[in-house]
Amino acid sequence: MTTTTPFVAYEHPLPAIIPGDGLHEQSADIALPYGHQSVKRWFFDGIKINHTKTQFSDQFDFHKENRGEVVSLSFNLKGNYEILQNGQTYRVHPGQHNIVHSHGYSNTFKNMDLEGESFSIEIMPAAFSKIAKDGNDTLKAFLDRIQTNEPAVLCPTSLVIHPGLQQAIQSIIHCPYSGSLKKLFLLSKSIEILVLQAEAYDRYLKQKQSYKKMPGEMDRLVHAREFMEKHMADPPTLTELSREIGLNEYKLKRGFKALYGCTVFNYLSGFRLEKAQYELQHSEKTIAEISTELGYSSSQHFSNAYKKKFGVSPSQCRKLI
Numbered sequence: 279m280t281t282t283t284p285f286v287a288y289e290h291p292l293p294a295i296i297p298g299d300g301l302h303e304q305s306a307d308i309a310l311p312y313g314h315q316s317v318k319r320w321f322f323d324g325i326k327i328n329h330t331k332t333q334f335s336d337q338f339d340f341h342k343e344n345r346g347e348v349v350s351l352s353f354n355l356k357g358n359y360e361i362l363q364n365g366q367t368y369r370v371h372p373g374q375h376n377i378v379h380s381h382g383y384s385n386t387f388k389n390m391d392l393e394g395e396s397f398s399i400e401i402m403p404a405a406f407s408k409i410a411k412d413g414n415d416t417l418k419a420f421l422d423r424i425q426t427n428e429p430a431v432l433c434p435t436s437l438v439i440h441p442g443l444q445q446a447i448q449s450i451i452h453c454p455y456s457g458s459l460k461k462l463f464l465l466s467k468s469i470e471i472l473v474l475q476a477e478a479y480d481r482y483l484k485q486k487q488s489y490k491k492m493p494g495e496m497d498r499l500v501h502a503r504e505f506m507e508k509h510m511a512d513p514p515t516l517t518e519l520s521r522e523i524g525l526n527e528y529k530l531k532r533g534f535k536a537l538y539g540c541t542v543f544n545y546l547s548g549f550r551l552e553k554a555q556y557e558l559q560h561s562e563k564t565i566a567e568i569s570t571e572l573g574y575s576s577s578q579h580f581s582n583a584y585k586k587k588f589g590v591s592p593s594q595c596r597k598l599i
């Protein structure tokens with residue numbers, strides 16, 4: 279039997295760090311029996327951030343475990359996996375996230391693709407309690423479940439990583455700061471990601487009542503999002519996108535809004551602008567180059583759309599960096 283399950287981002291062990299008051303960082307390139315892995319980690323104030331990229335040489339069964347109690351904000355950025363757990367096989371899809379509280383895990387994974395990428399923010403329960411105790415009802419309810427000392431997941435089915443979460447994750451991975459300022463930035467972004475995950479779960483609960491997905495439909499809707507992102511400079515029409523994923527336009531529009539909380543082209547517009555914001559902050563490309571790469575008809579059209587979303591023009595955004 280194959281189903282979907284909340285997941286914990288897997289990782290290869292590195293030498294332990296005992297964090298003090300400051301920020302501690304690790305990075306390593308690791309040769310594995312089943313391929314190669316690049317790992318980056320940041321430790322501070324009871325929080326550990328992990329970013330892992332894996333190149334597999336073939337499909338393998340491999341074992342991962344973590345013995346410590348932790349609250350994990352887990353994101354599978356790339357790669358399909360199967361997890362063998364308690365005699366059942368679960369699927370982990372790319373572009374999904376969840377929050378998991380566990381007293382450790384011991385699972386057998388099988389990679390279905392040759393490339394994988396994961397991101398997680400692991401928070402010690404005491405630190406999570408301080409952060410979440412003043413949150414919304416969703417976070418307070420999750421905290422109550424943690425305090426019963428039982429394993430818990432935020433959502434029974436992992437949610438899709440929306441553009442706001444993607445942007446926050448990338449800002450951590452490519453953080454331009456150092457020292458105490460970097461620690462403050464990583465803390466603020468970790469809290470932002472937690473808030474965005476809680477908000478995504480609230481939206482999921484509201485939409486669950488209005489839309490019931492048919493078997494296999496979620497995979498097609500995820501493909502629709504990925505296809506649009508890949509072709510954002512020359513996006514498909516609804517008819518073309520419907521044909522690409524094998525759903526009629528009605529199911530595409532209704533399902534996409536239920537899954538992502540917005541229409542197909544509102545999603546694309548937001549994704550483009552968040553991509554633009556990242557490029558403005560982290561590249562030397564001109565505004566005209568960014569505008570063209572993202573598929574805007576003119577720099578002026580791009581500037582107007584950017585200012586409407588972020589409150590400042592692209593040129594003003596660069597001055598603020």
